[in-house]
Amino acid sequence: MTSTDSSTSQGFRAEERAAVEEHARELRTEALRTSRADEAAQEARDVLADIAGMSDPDRYGMPAHALDGSVVCYFHSAETFTARYAILGFDDRARLDDEPMGATSSGPTEVTAEVEERIAALVARAVG
Known part of the structure; x- marks a missing residue:
């Protein structure tokens, strides 16, 4: 059928x-x-x-952290940019408004355990 x-x-x-x-x-x-x-x-x-392939001070690379798909904080290597200082910077979306004039970037001259701890705390505040 x-x-x-x-x-x-x-x-x-x-x-x-x-x-x-x-x-x-x-x-x-x-x-x-x-x-x-x-x-x-x-x-x-x-x-x-x-x-x-980077030298020790710049081996931290150029990480960036995002919040809702937008970069909130970043690290620019001194060696990569042929600069005197590395730059740790924060975008205006970072949540660091607890001071009347908060720094939006800093230039660490070396990354010690204390500096590393401070960076970690700032990044956590910025994206958390």
Whole structure:
């Protein structure tokens, strides 16, 4: 017996077609996740290689921290920018408004344990 029902005219019922389409979407999503993960891993390897080539004072790199997708604080290496000082800077979205004139950037001359602790506290306040 030949069926002329439109739901089976292409070989699959509507539910079967929906299941196949859903599976295809899942496969595409997984492929995107995998390629993004591979890209992120390669980027991390590249960054680590760049950091390994820096001198000790600038080995901290140029990290930046974001809040709601916008950079709030950043670090510019003195060596990279051929400058006298490294610069730790904060954008106006940083939450450092507890003083009438808060510093929006500073130029650490060396990164000691005390300076590192102070930077960590400022970054935590800025993005927290």
